[in-house]
Amino acid sequence: MNKLFTVVLILIEMTSFAQNNRIPSKGLAMFSKEVAFKPYEFSRHAIGDNDILIEILYSGICHSDIHTAKSEWGNTEYPIVPGHEIAGRVTKIGKNVTKFKVGDYAGIGCIVNSCGECDPCKNGEEQFCEKRMVGTYASKDQYHNNEITQGGYANNYVISANHAIKIQKNADMKKVAPLLCAGITTYSPIRFSKVKKGDNVAVAGFGGLGHMAVQYLVKIGANVTIFDINEDKRADAQRLGAVKYINVNNADELKGLNNQFSFIISTIPTKYDPMLYVRMLKKDGELAIVGVPASENRPILNVVSLIGVSHRKIYGSMIGGIPETQEMIDYSVANNIYPEVEIIPANGKAVDEAYQKVIDGKVKFRYVIDMKTLN
Incomplete structure (x- = not known):
């Protein structure tokens, strides 16, 4: 006792x-x-x-x-x-x-x-x-x-x-602070999809996450196209090394883009049509989704529509673990990516x-x- x-x-x-x-x-x-x-x-x-x-x-x-x-x-x-x-x-x-x-x-x-x-x-x-x-x-x-x-x-x-x-x-x-989310959130799927030099890739959404994705992809040597709704960012896209900037509100700019990209990362935080980007993938291409809109604005994928663009891959990616985050910080600082x-x-x-x-x-x-x- x-x-x-x-x-x-x-x-x-x-x-x-x-x-x-x-x-x-x-x-x-x-x-x-x-x-x-x-x-x-x-x-x-x-x-x-x-x-x-x-x-x-x-x-x-x-x-x-x-x-x-x-x-x-x-x-x-x-x-x-x-x-x-x-x-x-x-x-x-x-x-x-x-x-x-x-x-x-x-x-x-x-x-x-x-x-x-x-x-x-x-x-x-x-x-x-x-x-x-x-x-x-x-x-x-x-x-x-x-x-x-x-x-x-x-x-x-x-x-x-x-x-x-x-x-x-x-x-x-x-x-350095935004690397701890915006950096790892984009770095991780780029590594997962094994993007390499010379690949034709795209970034949907050119904001906090998107401009980090662009920098990592350009550093690899990929050919980067950016999709956004803000015309004011066209010059920034060129300055960061993108080969093309598409304003999705301009229908003419969207013509002829199906079956073009081996990898697309969607950082979009608002409602949009994911199938727009699925159709742009090449066969065996991958769409990584990292942007999460508000609950009432969540996009919906029509599974029937997916059958018409068979053999394309869609996956979600959530930040990264501690070892990969450390790797990302080391890589970013070493390559002056901020x-x-x-x-x-x-x-x-x-x-x-x-x-x-x-x-x-x-x-x-x-x-x-x-x-x-x-x-």
């Missing part, structure tokens, strides 16, 4: 220690889907033996942030601090951590924890963890009392070291305005919040 009592006391003390050592944090949150961003003080779980604490320097704005913050995918719990494109500096490490040391640059993408034991985790595909990955925000963290995670529009983050990404000292920190960004201050008005410009298609190409300016 005495031993049992001692064990109970130890567990109570450990729980109390963890609760008393939570990390205070402050950020920008939405408190409902209609309300503008406001300052928000909260706390993160204590730094465990296998965790690191990151001082957030920059946080990118992804269209997924907007969909989630405005509950366009449904069931968002408020208040919510979005942000899964995070770049910062390590300020504390747990006693078991060897991957990082204090002062290192580190990044956080869409995954902050997973079981590490199932086959997907062991194969470096933590996004498909059989016990469910823990997302960077708006996700129930089963490893920390099921608390809801809050994202990177904040001054700090506590994360499992195994799920953080090492960023080289020579990286352009103002531009998003084109506009830096904005960390205040609610600036973020609200940035959200609206993304929704209106008036951003080229990624907004990044300077979290050092957070008051």
Whole structure:
């Protein structure tokens, strides 16, 4: 009985220690889907033996942030601090951590924890963890009392070291954050489809994700055609190395494009007709879908239509695992491949305005919040 009592006391003390050592944090949150961003003080779980604490320097704005913050995918719990494109500096490490040391640059993408034991985790595909990955925000963290995670529009983050990404000292920190989502989301399917030099390929949607896909494909040596609805981006397409720019609102520009491409990546975050691009594939060509529109604007594939364009492949791709994300960061920095960004201050008005410009298609190409300016 005495031993049992001692064990109970130890567990109570450990729980109390963890609760008393939570990390205070402050950020920008939405408190409902209609309300503008406001300052928000909260706390993160204590730094465990296998965790690191990151001082957030920059946080990118992804269209997924907007969909989630405005509950366009449904069931968002408020208040919510979005942000899964995070770049910062390590300020504390747990006693078991060897991957990082204090002062290192580190990044956080869409995954902050997973079981590490199932086959997907062991194969470096933590996004498909059989016990469910823990997302960077708006996700129930089963490893920390099921608390809801809050994202990177904040001054700090506590994360499992195994799920953080090492960023080289020579990286352009103002531009590196969007690589943690926009970069890996496009890099992964390009690698999966084994795109090679000389291939005729296309990018549908020339926004935050699309302009990253263009840069990776051009670096490989592929011939890149871009599809978009914004005439203002035609010059940018040429500057980034595309061989052709197609405005899909211009019917004449769409003529004669069927059976042309071995690979197409769709980054489109709004309603569109996927069959338009399926018909453009060559036999055995592949269409990778990475853009996810709001629930009410989800496109639908007509299976009967697919029979008429047989032997083309369509697949979805969700970010990438931790090893592939690390590979992408190393490759991007080594080859000077970065998003084109506009830096904005960390205040609610600036973020609200940035959200609206993304929704209106008036951003080229990624907004990044300077979290050092957070008051």
